[in-house]
Amino acid sequence: MSKFFKRVQNQNKKAAQPKRKRVEPEITETEQLDRSQLLVAMAVTALILLLVARLWLFFEPLQLSAAIVWHDAGIGLIVGLAISAVSAAIYRLWPAYQKSADFYLNFVLAPLTLSDSIWVGLLPGMSEELLFRGVMLPAIGLNATGLLVSSLCFGVLHMSSWRQWPYAIWATCIGLVLGFSALATHNLLVPVVAHITTNLVSSLFWQYQNRPIDR
Secondary structure, three states: OHHHHHHHHHHHHHHHOOOOOOOOOOOOOOOOOOHHHHHHHHHHHHHHHHHHHHHHHHHOOOOOEOOOOHHHHHHHHHHHHHHHHHHHHHHHHOHHHHHHHHHHHHHHHOOOOHHHHHHHHHHHHHHHHHHHHHHHHHHHOOOHHHHHHHHHHHHHHOOOOHHHHHHHHHHHHHHHHHHHHHHHHOEOHHHHHHHHHHHHHHHHHHHHHHOOOOO
8 A cells, every 4th residue: 555655646746747848959950061161162152153143144244334443332331331230230139030140150150260251251242242133133124123033032042941031031131232232333343342341240240259369
């Protein structure tokens, strides 16, 4: 009888204990690359985008100017800094975007050094702008339809999985701004400089926040 009562007491204790919540696993969509692998992947991706843009130009000649005009370069710099400021505000106000951006930036920037920030700015800034604003936008039309479609494609490029939808939405909004700047100035230099500036600022800020500074 004593054994029976002990079993009943143990069962009651187990029933009284609160159930543990199931801990959701961290997002591990892709394995982390090391520095050399990531730099090679960035270079290969940029090369592929440039080749696609170059092949596209055989059928659709470049309609936007690509002239180095300091005035337009200054506009691109201002646009890039403005995008960075708005992005920082949205990061603080929108938790879903914060989580999505953290995952994306950690994956891309964690293996890199501070000096690699220049490649984070230049490689995507030049290749993506040539493809999306230099080739795709004029091919669809230098109008609202072309602006919207090219921006949506630009956003999808930054969506590694469905969990990254907040980052993809923000990338689409950035695409709209970059595309509009190209339409307004008719110079591809503006979105190129703006894109490079945005990526460079994001990379430097992330490195400053997450890396110890040697003094």
